[in-house]
Amino acid sequence: MKLAAFVIAMAVAAACQAAPEFGGQVRPQWIANQANRAGPLARAVALQPGIAALPASGATIETELRASAHGLSFVGTLQQQRLEGDRLRNHAWVNELYGSAEAAGWQFSAGKKIVGWDVGYGFRPNDMVEQETRRTLLSVTPEGRPLLMAEHFDASTAWSFVLVNPNKPRGQFGAEEPALAARVYRRDGAVDWHGFARYGAHTGASVGAALAWVASDAVELHASVRALTRADTLASDSAGSSALLRANPWQNASVSHPLQALVGATWTNAAQLSVLAEAWWDGSALSDAQWDDWAVRNRGLAALLGSSAPTPAVAGNLAWQASAFSASTNLRRANLFARLSWQHDKWQPAVDLLYTPADRGRIVTGSVGWQGDRVRVDAGLRVYGGPSDALLAQLPTRRIGFVAATWSF
Amino acid sequence: MKKLTLFAGLALASLTAFAQDVPALLKAADKYRMSSDNMQVETQISVFNTDGSPDKERRYTVFAQQKHQSLVEGGNQHQSLVLMQSPAEKGQKVLMLGDDFWLLMPGSQRPLRITPMQKLLGDASTGDIATMSWAEDYSGTVAGEDRCGEPEQACVHLSLSAARKGVTYQRIELWLGKAKHEPVKADLYVQSDKLAKQARFVMDKAAAPTAVTAMLLRDQLTNKKETQVRYLGRKEHTVPEAWLNPMFLARNPALE
Numbered sequence: 001m002k003l004a005a006f007v008i009a010m011a012v013a014a015a016c017q018a019a020p021e022f023g024g025q026v027r028p029q030w031i032a033n034q035a036n037r038a039g040p041l042a043r044a045v046a047l048q049p050g051i052a053a054l055p056a057s058g059a060t061i062e063t064e065l066r067a068s069a070h071g072l073s074f075v076g077t078l079q080q081q082r083l084e085g086d087r088l089r090n091h092a093w094v095n096e097l098y099g100s101a102e103a104a105g106w107q108f109s110a111g112k113k114i115v116g117w118d119v120g121y122g123f124r125p126n127d128m129v130e131q132e133t134r135r136t137l138l139s140v141t142p143e144g145r146p147l148l149m150a151e152h153f154d155a156s157t158a159w160s161f162v163l164v165n166p167n168k169p170r171g172q173f174g175a176e177e178p179a180l181a182a183r184v185y186r187r188d189g190a191v192d193w194h195g196f197a198r199y200g201a202h203t204g205a206s207v208g209a210a211l212a213w214v215a216s217d218a219v220e221l222h223a224s225v226r227a228l229t230r231a232d233t234l235a236s237d238s239a240g241s242s243a244l245l246r247a248n249p250w251q252n253a254s255v256s257h258p259l260q261a262l263v264g265a266t267w268t269n270a271a272q273l274s275v276l277a278e279a280w281w282d283g284s285a286l287s288d289a290q291w292d293d294w295a296v297r298n299r300g301l302a303a304l305l306g307s308s309a310p311t312p313a314v315a316g317n318l319a320w321q322a323s324a325f326s327a328s329t330n331l332r333r334a335n336l337f338a339r340l341s342w343q344h345d346k347w348q349p350a351v352d353l354l355y356t357p358a359d360r361g362r363i364v365t366g367s368v369g370w371q372g373d374r375v376r377v378d379a380g381l382r383v384y385g386g387p388s389d390a391l392l393a394q395l396p397t398r399r400i401g402f403v404a405a406t407w408s409f
Numbered sequence: 410m411k412k413l414t415l416f417a418g419l420a421l422a423s424l425t426a427f428a429q430d431v432p433a434l435l436k437a438a439d440k441y442r443m444s445s446d447n448m449q450v451e452t453q454i455s456v457f458n459t460d461g462s463p464d465k466e467r468r469y470t471v472f473a474q475q476k477h478q479s480l481v482e483g484g485n486q487h488q489s490l491v492l493m494q495s496p497a498e499k500g501q502k503v504l505m506l507g508d509d510f511w512l513l514m515p516g517s518q519r520p521l522r523i524t525p526m527q528k529l530l531g532d533a534s535t536g537d538i539a540t541m542s543w544a545e546d547y548s549g550t551v552a553g554e555d556r557c558g559e560p561e562q563a564c565v566h567l568s569l570s571a572a573r574k575g576v577t578y579q580r581i582e583l584w585l586g587k588a589k590h591e592p593v594k595a596d597l598y599v600q601s602d603k604l605a606k607q608a609r610f611v612m613d614k615a616a617a618p619t620a621v622t623a624m625l626l627r628d629q630l631t632n633k634k635e636t637q638v639r640y641l642g643r644k645e646h647t648v649p650e651a652w653l654n655p656m657f658l659a660r661n662p663a664l665e
Contacts, residue, residue, distance in 0.1 A: 023499050066500075073661055100661065107651075107660060116519030116659070132517065141516040151660075153651035160656075185656045190509065192522050192655065212522040214509065217574065217600070220524050268526040270599060345632065346465075373465045374496050408496035 020069035027064075029138065029404035032057045036384070039394030040298050040321035047305070048315035052322070055397045058083030064095075064141060071100045073113075075141060096144045107151040114144040115162060117183055117196065118224055119212045122337040122354065123280045123330065125226040125260035126208040128183075128198040129164050131175035134329075135337075135354065137365070137402050138378055145175065156187040170201035173232050173252055177201055190214045196226065203254065204229035218267055225261040230254040231284035234327035239293035242300020244313045250323035258283030264337075272343040276352075279337070282330040288358055291332075294324055295389065322396065331391045332356040346371050354392075361385070361392030379403040431551060431567060435544035437590035438583070441612070441621045442640075443542065446475035449646035455637045464634060468494035472648050475542070487542050488653050502658045503528065508575025513658040520658040525575050543569065543583070546576045555584060557594055560615070563587040578605065591618040597626075604629045606636075 033055035036042050044051050060081040067074045075095040082088045098111025114132075118124035122134055132142050148163045165178040172178065179200040186193040196208035208226030215221055235253035238245060264278035286294075298321055304314050325331065334357050341350035348369040355362050367380030382400045386393040443450075450471045456464040469491055476486040486507040493501040500515025510528045511520045549569035557564040569581040580598035585591065595608040609625045612618035624638040651657050 023496060025496075068661055114516075114518040116517045118519070119522070130518075139514075139516055151656075153654040153657050155650050155654060158654055158656035187506075187509075187655060214522060214524050217525045220522060220527075222522075266524070266527075268524055270526060270601070272526075274527070371497060376497065408499065 020067055022067045023409060024063065024065040025406050025408045027062045027138075027404055027406040028059070029062070029402060030057075030059050031137075032399075032401040033397055034399040034401075036394065036396055036398040038388060039396065040301075040318045041396045043298075043302065044315040044319035044322075047318070048312050051312070051315050052319040055400075056083040056085060058086070073098055073100070075144075077141070093143055095141050098144075105152060107153070109147070109149040109151075112144045112146050113149065114142055115147065115149065115160075115164075117194070119192070119194065119210045119222040120224055120262045120264055120278060120280070121276055121339070122264075122278045123260075123262050123282065123335065125224050125262060125280075125282075126194070126196045126210055128179070128181040128196055128206075128208075129162050131329075135352075135363075135365075137367075137380060137382060137400065138404055158185040159183075160185075172201075177203060177232070179203075194224075200230075203231060208260075218269060220266045221263075222265070223261075223263045225259070228258050228260070228284070230256055231258050231328070233284060233286070234323060235290070236294070236297075236324070238297065239290065240296045240300075242297055242304060244301075244304070244309060244317055245320075248320040248323055250320060250327070255284055260284065274339075274341045274343075276339040276341075277337070280330075280335050282328065282333050282335070285328045285330045285333045286324065287333065291324075291359075291391065294321065297321065325391075325395060332358045332361070334358060356386075356390070356392060359390040359392075360387055361390030363392055374408050376406040376408070377404070378406070431549055432544055434551075434565065434567065434585060434590055435547065435549075435569075438585050438592045439542050439544050441591050441610075441618065443473060444620070444643065445645040447645060447647040448473045449642075449644050450640055451642040453637075453639045453641055455639070457635045457637070459633050459635075466495070467498065470494055472646065472652070473542075474648060474653065475545075487545050490648065490652060504653065504655055504658055505575075506653060506655075508573055510575075511655040511658060518659045520655045522655070528577075543581070546572055547581060548572050549581075549583075552582070554587065557584045558586070562593070564593055565590070586618070589618060592621060599630075606630075 035054040041052055041054070045054055058081060060079060063078040065076050074097050077093055077095055079091040080088060081091070094112055096113050098109050098113040100107065100109045115129040116132060117128060118126040124132070124134065129145055129147065130142060145164050146167055148166060150161045152159045160183040162181045164181060165172065165176055168176055168178050170178060177200045179198055181198040182196070184195045190213055192212045194210040198206045206226055206228040208224065210222070210224035212220060212222040231254060233253050233255045234250045236249040238249040260282050262278060262280035264276065266274060266276045268274040298318065301314055301317050305311065336355045336357065337352065339350060339352035341348065348371065349367070351366045353362060353364050363382060363384050365380060365382040367378060370377045380402055384392050384395050384398055450473060452469045452471055454467040454469070458464050472490040474488040476488055488507070489505045491503040493499060502513040504511045505528070508525065510523045510525065512523045513520050547569035549567050552566040552568045555564045555566050556562070564584040565587050567583045567585065569583055571579045578597040579600045580602065582596040584593045584595065586593055591612055592610040594610065596604055597606040597608060599605045606629060607627045610621050611623040611625065613620050613622050620643070622640055626636040626638065628634050628636070
């Protein structure tokens with residue numbers, strides 16, 4: 001509640017200044033989750049109901065408030081959520097709250113801010129600051145990172161230096177890690193060039209490069225590559241074993257010298273039919289060998305059933321196996337993605353497919369959006385599937401349906 | 410016979426004189442929409458259904474800037490920064506630097522390079538809103554003289570072809586008032602040479618026009634809807650060079 005009051009106070013304070021910009025949106029939405037009947041978490045819950053939370057359906061209302069004036073910018077979100085089997089819960093958070101100023105030809109920002117880098121759609125190796133979640137069902141405003149930023153712009157070059165998460169401990173994981181990041185951008189006719197560098201408090205140095213090239217009126221090509229000294233991940237010290245453990249074997253770890261790369265293209269015609277195709281490699285994801293060991297352990301744990309092993313212990317160990325799904329942004333290292341979309345008057349239908357060649361897993365998403373003057377309506381369905389041993393077919397969720405209405409003011 | 414020959418000769422001479430002056434005619438016509446090289450234009454787009462009922466309304470702030478010949482090889486470059494101001498689009502920005510385009514969606518704060526095809530946004534393409542200069546973007550000939558407009562008046566008919574590939578319309582048939590060279594109407598053709606839209610221009614004062622106050626666009630390709638582009642305010646405004654850097658789109662400069 002205190003946070004909610006703070007959010008509202010900041011919005012009002014910013015709006016009360018001279019000539020402020022003020023706006024926002026209210027979005028009621030319904031998400032229907034169908035839990036998977038396969039996979040380690042489903043097995044664990046079948047053995048010991050309630051041992052882990054399965055994806056739940058429910059209604060959410062999100063109110064986003066935006067205000068800016070005199071170099072101060074604010075975006076905050078209030079959320080009321082009621083999931084099946086749960087009480088009404090209220091949350092509030094600040095997406096952005098930062099001040100900006102210019103001095104000696106440099107632009108400075110300090111506070112909590114969204115800083116999005118890189119050129120891809122499905123995966124952004126060089127999104128070094130925000131590390132935004134990709135391929136969300138609905139477009140959402142991410143929560144910015146605490147940072148200090150200095151930028152310099154001329155007609156075709158831009159330099160950015162960002163000290164991100166300066167207030168966080170050195171050992172923080174993933175996007176919470178304190179780091180110094182830099183980007184240089186150069187526009188060269190039809191090509192945008194980007195260079196990136198980052199030094200993380202415990203992951204060390206990484207460097208990257210990206211380009212976006214408008215090859216013709218209809219075609220855009222993009223590519224991005226990043227080489228890292230280390231990347232955060234999860235690893236199990238009981239790989240391949242079926243021994244029952246007293247603690248989750250999946251613990252924070254790091255992978256050395258991973259490479260991340262993406263290539264992609266978009267094609268759009270005059271009727272606003274658009275095709276996006278991307279392929280990417282994420283060397284920070286668990287390797288095929290690690291997933292093979294994971295599968296072996298899953299089978300070993302399941303085989304313990306009927307033996308003298310206590311069922312709750314087997315269920316608990318199976319539930320911990322689902323931790324591996326959050327080891328990195330991508331489940332598999334090699335990924336293919338395609339998206340077909342069409343903008344026709346107020347309607348925006350789209351269908352996309354994420355495919356993992358290693359195990360032929362897939363996520364298919366179909367959606368349609370309708371944009372009015374102030375109201376936007378979105379609805380869609382996402383289905384996870386593939387052969388029974390595919391990782392995407394073993395995630396806790398099998399299907400997600402959603403419908404949302406967004407009223408902007 | 411002599412009279413007819415004389416008349417034909419005079420008509421031909423008149424057309425030839427106009428033909429030599431097509432760039433000057435276009436510059437004169439441009440002045441009614443953009444009175445200075447560097448402008449801030451507040452624009453309102455209203456779309457009407459075929460039965461005249463309102464369909465949607467959008468507001469834009471357009472910074473139209475001219476990069477001069479000395480700075481750009483091969484000619485002046487038209488640059489536009491379009492800020493979407495309507496609630497449904499608030500925070501979206503489109504930057505056009507000649508034939509190059511970028512889009513910023515408000516949630517991501519990540520400028521995105523887009524193709525010329527992707528800049529066609531709905532009933533009034535960004536090009537309709539942002540492009541203020543015929544003189545820089547088109548070359549052409551005088552096709553003849555006509556009666557046009559309401560009330561009807563003597564007009565010069567120009568056939569224009571795009572001088573660069575990034576413009577929204579590859580061919581324009583444009584009618585200007587013969588006396589004051591104000592734009593009266595235009596037929597706008599896309600790359601496939603299909604008639605995409607027909608435009609009519611509304612002037613502030615019919616007898617002594619000084620500025621275009623509105624442009625009425627009738628869609629001829631798909632839905633036949635009418636789009637009214639109203640210029641709510643114009644003022645001379647030169648933006649800092651940094652504002653026209655694509656990566657600057659993610660910043661939030663205070664607008665005057």
